[in-house]
Amino acid sequence: xxxxxxxxxxxxxxxxxxxxxxxxxxxxxxxxxxxxxxxxxxxxxxxxxxxxxxxxxxxxxxxxxxxxxxxxxxxxxxxxxxxxxxxxxxxxxxxxxxxxxxxxxxxxxxxxxxxxxxxxxxxxxxxxxxxxxxxxxxxxxxxxxxxxxxxxxxxxxxxxxxxxxxxxxxxxxxxxxxxxxxxxxxxxxxxxxxxxxxxxxxxxxxxxxxxxxxxxxxxxxxxxxxxxxxxxxxxxxxxxxxxxxxxxxxxxxxxxxxxxxxxxxxxxxxxxxxxxxxxxxxxxxxxxxxxxxxxxxxxxxxxxxxxxxxxxxxxxxxxxxxxxxxxxxxxxxxxxxxxxxxxxxxxxxxxxxxxxxxxxxxxxxxxxxxxxxxxxxxxxxxxxxxxxxxxxxxxxxxxxxxxxxxxxxxxxxxxxxxxxxxxxxxxxxxxxxxxxxxxxxxxxxxxxxxxxxxxxxxxxxxxxxxxxxxxxxxxxxxxxxxxxxxxxxxxxxxxxxxxxxxxxxxxxxxxxxxxxxxxxxxxxxxx
Numbered sequence: 001x002x003x004x005x006x007x008x009x010x011x012x013x014x015x016x017x018x019x020x021x022x023x024x025x026x027x028x029x030x031x032x033x034x035x036x037x038x039x040x041x042x043x044x045x046x047x048x049x050x051x052x053x054x055x056x057x058x059x060x061x062x063x064x065x066x067x068x069x070x071x072x073x074x075x076x077x078x079x080x081x082x083x084x085x086x087x088x089x090x091x092x093x094x095x096x097x098x099x100x101x102x103x104x105x106x107x108x109x110x111x112x113x114x115x116x117x118x119x120x121x122x123x124x125x126x127x128x129x130x131x132x133x134x135x136x137x138x139x140x141x142x143x144x145x146x147x148x149x150x151x152x153x154x155x156x157x158x159x160x161x162x163x164x165x166x167x168x169x170x171x172x173x174x175x176x177x178x179x180x181x182x183x184x185x186x187x188x189x190x191x192x193x194x195x196x197x198x199x200x201x202x203x204x205x206x207x208x209x210x211x212x213x214x215x216x217x218x219x220x221x222x223x224x225x226x227x228x229x230x231x232x233x234x235x236x237x238x239x240x241x242x243x244x245x246x247x248x249x250x251x252x253x254x255x256x257x258x259x260x261x262x263x264x265x266x267x268x269x270x271x272x273x274x275x276x277x278x279x280x281x282x283x284x285x286x287x288x289x290x291x292x293x294x295x296x297x298x299x300x301x302x303x304x305x306x307x308x309x310x311x312x313x314x315x316x317x318x319x320x321x322x323x324x325x326x327x328x329x330x331x332x333x334x335x336x337x338x339x340x341x342x343x344x345x346x347x348x349x350x351x352x353x354x355x356x357x358x359x360x361x362x363x364x365x366x367x368x369x370x371x372x373x374x375x376x377x378x379x380x381x382x383x384x385x386x387x388x389x390x391x392x393x394x395x396x397x398x399x400x401x402x403x404x405x406x407x408x409x410x411x412x413x414x415x416x417x418x419x420x421x422x423x424x425x426x427x428x429x430x431x432x433x434x435x436x437x438x439x440x441x442x443x444x445x446x447x448x449x450x451x452x453x454x455x456x457x458x459x460x461x462x463x464x465x466x467x468x469x470x471x472x473x474x475x476x477x478x479x480x481x482x483x484x485x486x487x488x489x490x491x492x493x494x495x496x497x498x499x500x501x502x503x504x505x506x507x508x509x510x511x512x513x514x515x516x517x518x519x520x521x522x523x524x525x526x527x
Contacts, residue, residue, distance in 0.1 A: 043141050044133035047148025048126045054156050055122020058163070061381040063114045064333075067164040068415030069429050071113045074099025078107075079527075084258035086526035088427050088457075090267050093256050094207050094248070095166050114418070117164045124172050124201075125155040131176035131198055135183055135190065136309065143351045150369070151175060154343050158372050159336045161382050166208040167336035173205035174215060174316055174337060175344060180237060181219045182312040185226050192236045199240035206241070207248050211326050212337070215319030216241060222315045269447055270436045282330045285375065286339050293342050293368055296361050300349060307352040313345035343372060390416050393471055393510050402465050406458075406482050407473035408435040425465030426458055427526055434485050438478040451485060459491045464525035466517045470499060474507045483509075 038045070063071065073087055073096045083093055099113070102120065106113040133148050155175065159168040176198045183190050206212045220238070224231045252259060297304055297314065304310050320337035327334055346369055350357075357365075390412070394403055402422040405413040410430040417424040437451035462470065472483045486492040499511040 041133070043145035043148055044130050046145050047129040047133060047152050050149045050152040051126040051129055051156060052122055054152065055118055055125070058160070058381060059115050059118050060112075061114075061118065061160075061163060062384045063117065063164060063415050063418070064162055064382045065410045065414035066333075067117065067162075068114070068418040069410065070095055070099050070164070071102065071117065072414075072418050072424060074103040074113070078103050081527045082258075083256050084263050086427055088266075088433075088454075089429065090263060090271060091166075092208070092210075093252060093259060094204070098204075114164075114415075121164055121168065121172075122156065124169065125152060127201065128155060128172045128175050131194070131201070132179050134194065135176060135179040135198075138186075138188065139351055143354065147347055147351050150347050151344060153373055154340050154347075158340055158343065158376050159333070160376050161379060162333040162336060163381065165333045165336065166205075167333050170205035170208060170212050170320075171337045171340040173202035174320075174341065177202035177216070177237070178219070178312040178316045178341070178344075179309060181223060181315075182308040184223055184235070185308040185312065187230075195236035196240050199237035200244070202237075203241055203244045203248075207245070209323070211323035212320075214322040214326075215316050215337075218315050218319040218322075219312065222311070226311075266433075266450065269444070269450060270433055282324075282328065284330070284332055284335070286332065286335045286372070289372055289375075290338065290342060292371070293346060296346065296357075296365060296368065297349070300353070300357050300361055303353045303357060304345075304349055307349055309348035309352055310345050313341050313348050317341040317345055339372060343369065384415060386411055387416055389506060389508075393505050393508060394469065397468055401469070402467035404462055404465075404467040404470045405430075405473075406470060406486075407431060408475060408477055408482055409473075412473060422468075423465065425467045426461045428454065428458060428461075431458075431482050431485075434482060435477045437485070438480045441478065455485055455489050456491065459486070459489055459495055460524070461526065463491075463495055463517060464520050466513065466519075468513050470496075470511045472509045472511075474509065 073081075073083065073089065076087060077083060077096065078100050081087055083089060083096060089096065099117075102113050102116050105111070105116050109116075129148050129152050132151055133144060136144060136147070139147065155168070155172050156163075159165065159171070162168060180190060180195060180198045202216075206216060220233065224233075304314060317338055320341055324334050324338055346365065350365055350369075355362075390405075397403065399421040402425045403417070403420065404425045405417070407413065408431050410432070413424070413430055431454070433454045434451055437447055440447050442448055472481075474481045474483075495517070496511070498513060498515045498517050500514040502510050502512045504510065
């Protein structure tokens with residue numbers, strides 16, 4: 001580089017430096033004129049704005065099959081259906097009750113329920129970010145702003161493909177709850193109303209699955225070990241969680257007693273046989289990220305122990321890892337709380353130890369922090385790959401014509417069934433129970449009887465709903481396709497006399513209603 005280029009570069013650097021000083025001075029004078037409230041809370045407002053803007057960009061994303069089923073159940077409950085009687089569902093009721101106000105708002109406003117779900121998720125994330133910011137006010141404003149923006153992206157972008165899933169809402173509630181625990185560990189004062197609000201939000205996540213309770217229990221154990229004699233188990237947040245747990249149990253027993261009397265027995269009988277999962281099947285790209293992200297935590301373990309915010313997030317991570325292992329299903333969305341808490345552990349470690357960590361850690365940390373964000377941004381929201389396959393099979397039908405997809409996998413029926421004006425004609429999410437019966441191979445008589453009951457209920461549902469088309473999958477599980485289970489049913493043979501075969505598409509056989517089915521009395525049909 002010649003002397004002229006060097007002089008030009010120095011002049012440019014000096015100009016930038018002077019302009020930076022000028023801008024900084026003007027910015028400080030401008031900030032000084034802001035109202036006091038804005039000066040105090042601009043990091044929280046930035047995090048909230050990030051959450052709301054991000055949610056606004058993805059209002060019309062396609063919901064995943066589980067989420068579409070949840071929204072459909074909300075519609076059914078609002079129309080009088082009884083959960084666990086008229087709808088066969090393995091999970092506790094809270095997630096489905098949460099869909100009822102969404103369906104009511106959808107009916108009132110004309111906005112699709114899956115759009116309102118994204119709005120609700122964005123608002124919940126914004127409240128979580130705001131609550132988190134209020135609990136970490138001891139962190140300098142610039143660092144707090146970066147932490148909260150990263151938190152908003154962790155809550156919404158990282159689980160984008162499973163938007164609306166229970167695990168995402170658990171993560172949304174767990175973040176401020178962990179920060180509340182960090183405040184307790186640090187001895188910082190927290191208003192009673194704030195603690196109650198944080199616990200209320202977290203309870204809506206912890207109650208979605210009993211596995212999630214491992215996290216608040218581990219947090220209490222961590223506080224006990226850390227505070228020793230200063231530990232106080234009776235606090236506003238613990239009392240709130242305990243009271244709400246009792247209230248929820250009483251409500252479930254009163255409104256949906258069939259969850260205890262019927263569905264728990266079905267879960268014990270069927271759920272372990274739904275799919276065979278090995279530990280190798282549990283490992284997906286996000287689990288590889290876990291291994292990468294743990295490295296700086298091990299390297300900086302001493303600083304992690306002395307960093308209350310990071311330690312609280314690390315304990316939460318351990319709780320959700322335990323839940324992931326106990327479930328042992330390998331479904332990608334089961335990883336969401338673990339991944340989110342792990343990401344926030346790293347972010348809090350950086351915030352609490354600015355400039356104190358090893359140089360190599362500081363160099364690699366930005367890449368590790370941004371890796372899951374970049375991956376999920378690249379992958380994008382859920383893609384309904386089955387929709388193009390289903391389109392030819394429902395060609396010629398109106399939106400009010402019912403379609404019955406008879407298959408082992410829910411992805412073939414959902415989310416497409418949510419968008420049709422005609423009601424989904426079965427109480428079953430899919431024929432997942434029959435898949436479990438197939439894998440059992442007749443070794444368990446009670447499971448075999450449950451399979452026969454599933455067939456009879458499904459046939460009765462079709463006689464009541466009278467779908468315009470019935471579409472059978474030829475996919476096999478343990479050597480049997482789904483239709484083979486119906487072949488032994490006289491009621492099914494009588495039903496199919498009213499349908500005619502109109503063709504095949506890939507691995508599907510399509511039947512069209514040819515002669516009217518007799519209308520059954522309401523007492524013979526599910527609500």
